[in-house]
Amino acid sequence: xxxxxxxxxxxxxxxxxxxxxxxxxxxxxxxxxxxxxxxxxxxxxxxxxxxxxxxxxxxxxxxxxxxxxxxxxxxxxxxxxxxxxxxxxxxxxxxxxxxxxxxxxxxxxxxxxxxxxxxxxxxxxxxxxxxxxxxxxxxxxxxxxxxxxxxxxxxxxxxxxxxxxxxxxxxxxxxxxxxxxxxxxxxxxxxxxxxxxxxxxxxxxxxxxxxxxxxxxxxxxxxxxxxxxxxxxxxxxxxxxxxxxxxxxxxxxxxxxxxxxxxxxxxxxxxxxxxxxxxxxxxxxxxxxxxxxxxxxxxxxxxxxxxxxxxxxxxxxxxxxxxxxxxxxxxxxxxxxxxxxxxxxxxxxxxxxxxxxxxxxxxxxxxxxxxxxxxxxxxxxxxxxxxxxxxxxxxxxxxxxxxxxxxxxxxxxxxxxxxxxxxxxxxxxxxxxxxxxxxxxxxxxxxxxxxxxxxxxxxxxxxxxxxxxxxxxxxxxxxxxxxxxxxxxxxxxxxxxxxxxxxxxxxxxxxxxxxxxxxxxxxxxxxxxxxxxxxxxxxxxxxxxxxxxxxxxxxxxxxxxxxxxxxxxxxxxxxxxxxxxxxxxxxxxxxxxxxxxxxxxxxxxxxxxxxxxxxxxxxxxxxxxxxxxxxxxxxxx
Numbered sequence: 001x002x003x004x005x006x007x008x009x010x011x012x013x014x015x016x017x018x019x020x021x022x023x024x025x026x027x028x029x030x031x032x033x034x035x036x037x038x039x040x041x042x043x044x045x046x047x048x049x050x051x052x053x054x055x056x057x058x059x060x061x062x063x064x065x066x067x068x069x070x071x072x073x074x075x076x077x078x079x080x081x082x083x084x085x086x087x088x089x090x091x092x093x094x095x096x097x098x099x100x101x102x103x104x105x106x107x108x109x110x111x112x113x114x115x116x117x118x119x120x121x122x123x124x125x126x127x128x129x130x131x132x133x134x135x136x137x138x139x140x141x142x143x144x145x146x147x148x149x150x151x152x153x154x155x156x157x158x159x160x161x162x163x164x165x166x167x168x169x170x171x172x173x174x175x176x177x178x179x180x181x182x183x184x185x186x187x188x189x190x191x192x193x194x195x196x197x198x199x200x201x202x203x204x205x206x207x208x209x210x211x212x213x214x215x216x217x218x219x220x221x222x223x224x225x226x227x228x229x230x231x232x233x234x235x236x237x238x239x240x241x242x243x244x245x246x247x248x249x250x251x252x253x254x255x256x257x258x259x260x261x262x263x264x265x266x267x268x269x270x271x272x273x274x275x276x277x278x279x280x281x282x283x284x285x286x287x288x289x290x291x292x293x294x295x296x297x298x299x300x301x302x303x304x305x306x307x308x309x310x311x312x313x314x315x316x317x318x319x320x321x322x323x324x325x326x327x328x329x330x331x332x333x334x335x336x337x338x339x340x341x342x343x344x345x346x347x348x349x350x351x352x353x354x355x356x357x358x359x360x361x362x363x364x365x366x367x368x369x370x371x372x373x374x375x376x377x378x379x380x381x382x383x384x385x386x387x388x389x390x391x392x393x394x395x396x397x398x399x400x401x402x403x404x405x406x407x408x409x410x411x412x413x414x415x416x417x418x419x420x421x422x423x424x425x426x427x428x429x430x431x432x433x434x435x436x437x438x439x440x441x442x443x444x445x446x447x448x449x450x451x452x453x454x455x456x457x458x459x460x461x462x463x464x465x466x467x468x469x470x471x472x473x474x475x476x477x478x479x480x481x482x483x484x485x486x487x488x489x490x491x492x493x494x495x496x497x498x499x500x501x502x503x504x505x506x507x508x509x510x511x512x513x514x515x516x517x518x519x520x521x522x523x524x525x526x527x528x529x530x531x532x533x534x535x536x537x538x539x540x541x542x543x544x545x546x547x548x549x550x551x552x553x554x555x556x557x558x559x560x561x562x563x564x565x566x567x568x569x570x571x572x573x574x575x576x577x578x579x580x581x582x583x584x585x586x587x588x589x590x591x592x593x594x595x596x597x598x599x600x601x602x603x604x605x606x607x608x609x610x611x612x613x614x615x616x617x618x619x620x621x622x623x624x625x626x627x628x629x630x631x632x633x634x635x636x637x
Contacts, residue, residue: 100362
């Protein structure tokens with residue numbers, strides 16, 4: 001930063017003298033106090049000393065020390081950086097590190113530099129200054145207090161929010177400035193940009209010429225006292241078979257055909273379509289604060305739909321897709337910690353395509369199949385993000401080319417099944433990337449041919465369900481790759497026949513939801529493979545009926561978002577609680593270095609409408625490559 005050492009480095013160099021002086025004064029005070037107590041009450045002389053030592057040890061283990069907060073001091077940029085690191089550490093601990101990854105989860109310091117943390121602080125302070133310049137008044141303390149209360153009241157992950165509060169010393173002033181201010185600033189900036197009719201990025205750039213100096217931009221003094229809000233049910237879980245709406249405040253624009261991944265702390269949605277116009281925008285939904293943050297468009301891939309996305313543990317990789325009739329063999333790696341994009345190489349990449357599939361193996365993303373509009377590929381590639389390189393997948397014994405198929409990753413193989421080529425298929429194959437070989441899946445007792453179905457991996461079997469083969473289906477099957485056998489899923493109490501729905505695996509059940517037949521659905525079902533039985537999902541408070549939406553599983557809830565129905569596109573969604581009964585993907589804790597410097601001070605002081613679905617023109621009918629009928633066609637790219 002302008003040739004100077006980072007704030008963390010500078011502060012670490014200054015800290016020893018200051019800390020030594022403070023510690024020496026503290027020790028002297030303790031000695032005098034202990035001597036006085038010894039003279040008066042020799043019998044209890046050890047108590048205050050023990051308490052003092054306990055407090056000292058406890059403070060040394062914390063990344064922030066409330067005892068250092070001073071009412072007459074300003075929260076400095078250096079303080080904010082340490083607090084920001086404490087926030088990032090909480091999120092990183094909850095970040096899912098896929099069990100397939102061969103290497104252990106790295107520490108926060110290995111994935112996020114001091115400079116990147118400083119930039120986050122600079123960015124939210126710059127944006128806050130932009131709002132002040134636009135309004136000719138700063139964000140009020142009452143607004144920050146209200147934002148803290150909103151987070152505590154609306155949090156969907158109270159345990160994580162509690163960790164965030166604790167990481168900031170449970171100090172309401174620090175929480176207001178370092179947690180609430182960035183979220184509130186992001187939301188207000190978007191609101192002001194909409195009102196002014198300019199892109200949010202342009203609104204943010206307004207800050208560049210508003211600050212008289214860097215020091216003025218980064219220093220905020222508050223002379224008000226904030227109240228620490230109470231987090232509702234911090235140790236309680238959600239109520240089984242219930243829906244809760246996701247916030248639409250600052251949510252991405254309404255769309256369908258987007259992708260979504262779950263990181264362990266956020267759902268990231270990206271891309272998609274609205275009435276034939278594609279997006280290269282997206283958003284990160286944080287259930288712990290019930291808030292949305294826009295994804296950067298700097299260096300983002302071109303706008304698209306019918307693409308794929310996978311989560312690697314530190315990045316979301318998007319690839320392929322279509323825009324206005326053209327297909328892509330390009331993509332990008334999005335890092336939510338730094339809100340930055342890195343393009344994927346096209347050297348040796350598979351041919352451009354849409355409606356393909358992708359899985360993450362732990363070290364590579366495998367994409368396969370796809371095509372458009374009358375091409376059906378049986379080719380694919382393995383992308384290694386560590387080397388930014390592609391390796392083609394073998395076509396020997398590969399399934400016939402297809403799109404609108406499904407794939408799952410079994411921990412050692414990718415299983416492909418179903419799809420269109422140009423008629424519906426009930427064939428598939430198992431691809432082993434270690435040997436670059438294919439094995440055909442049996443068709444004995446396999447479900448009827450279909451496309452636009454869903455598939456999940458339970459840990460032992462692949463479950464496929466629903467789809468279309470000229471008629472919508474509510475049948476499915478369980479495929480065991482160990483025995484190469486199929487078992488039909490029960491249709492008793494199964495949801496109505498449908499296609500373009502979503503499905504997630506909870507650890508004990510598959511939840512299918514939404515989709516289309518003749519009409520659209522906001523219904524679904526939970527399928528238990530152990531009992532081969534279905535249980536309907538509640539429709540009370542469920543999101544509006546829709547299809548071509550997305551769904552992710554958080555470990556306790558299914559979050560559905562976006563989609564379309566009857567010419568209306570949605571930026572709404574819902575969280576469905578299913579209380580899983582079996583093992584689920586869980587975040588991996590990692591040891592991270594604790595900042596050695598305590599913030600010098602912090603400010604002191606005294607102490608939402610939602611967007612709705614937007615009516616849109618009816619989607620353009622999809623260009624069918626087959627003569628078979630399809631109810632209410634979806635637009636093709």
